[in-house]
Amino acid sequence: MAYTQAPIEMDLYTEIPQGIETTEGNAKDYVLQLLASIYGQKQAGRVWSQYLVSKLESIGFTQSCIDECVFYRENSIFIVYVDDGIFLGTSDDQLSHVIKELTNVGLQRGDQGHSAGYVGVNVKRLPDGSYKFSQ
Numbered sequence: 278m279a280y281t282q283a284p285i286e287m288d289l290y291t292e293i294p295q296g297i298e299t300t301e302g303n304a305k306d307y308v309l310q311l312l313a314s315i316y317g318q319k320q321a322g323r324v325w326s327q328y329l330v331s332k333l334e335s336i337g338f339t340q341s342c343i344d345e346c347v348f349y350r351e352n353s354i355f356i357v358y359v360d361d362g363i364f365l366g367t368s369d370d371q372l373s374h375v376i377k378e379l380t381n382v383g384l385q386r387g388d389q390g391h392s393a394g395y396v397g398v399n400v401k402r403l404p405d406g407s408y409k410f411s412q
Contacts, residue, residue: 283314283321283328322359329357329384336378350375 290308314321341347348355354365366372401409
């Protein structure tokens with residue numbers, strides 16, 4: 278998941294990066310209009326958060342009132358940190374269904390399968406099916 282998926286709120290322009298040539302005149306006389314949010318924009322984090330919340334709510338997730346980075350629906354939990362997310366659920370079928378729903382509402386994401394780590398927390402699945410978390 279990434280900031281670049283969120284819609285841009287206003288017309289934004291940037292200088293043409295070094296190394297890019299224009300066919301007409303000096304590149305310093307031109308600017309590029311941004312068509313999507315990019316990392317480093319002041320509003321990118323806020324716009325991304327609003328976009329993600331709206332997508333998750335559209336498929337029935339509720340944002341926690343205790344921690345805004347946690348969303349839940351029945352037996353599924355989604356935790357997001359900036360633009361990294363992890364789904365927790367009671368079965369692979371349940372998680373596959375949630376991932377399909379996200380795709381259907383236009384949220385692009387990568388699927389790395391079972392997590393071995395998330396934002397500095399190591400995740401290890403134990404033989405009995407439980408998980409051990411450590412840092």
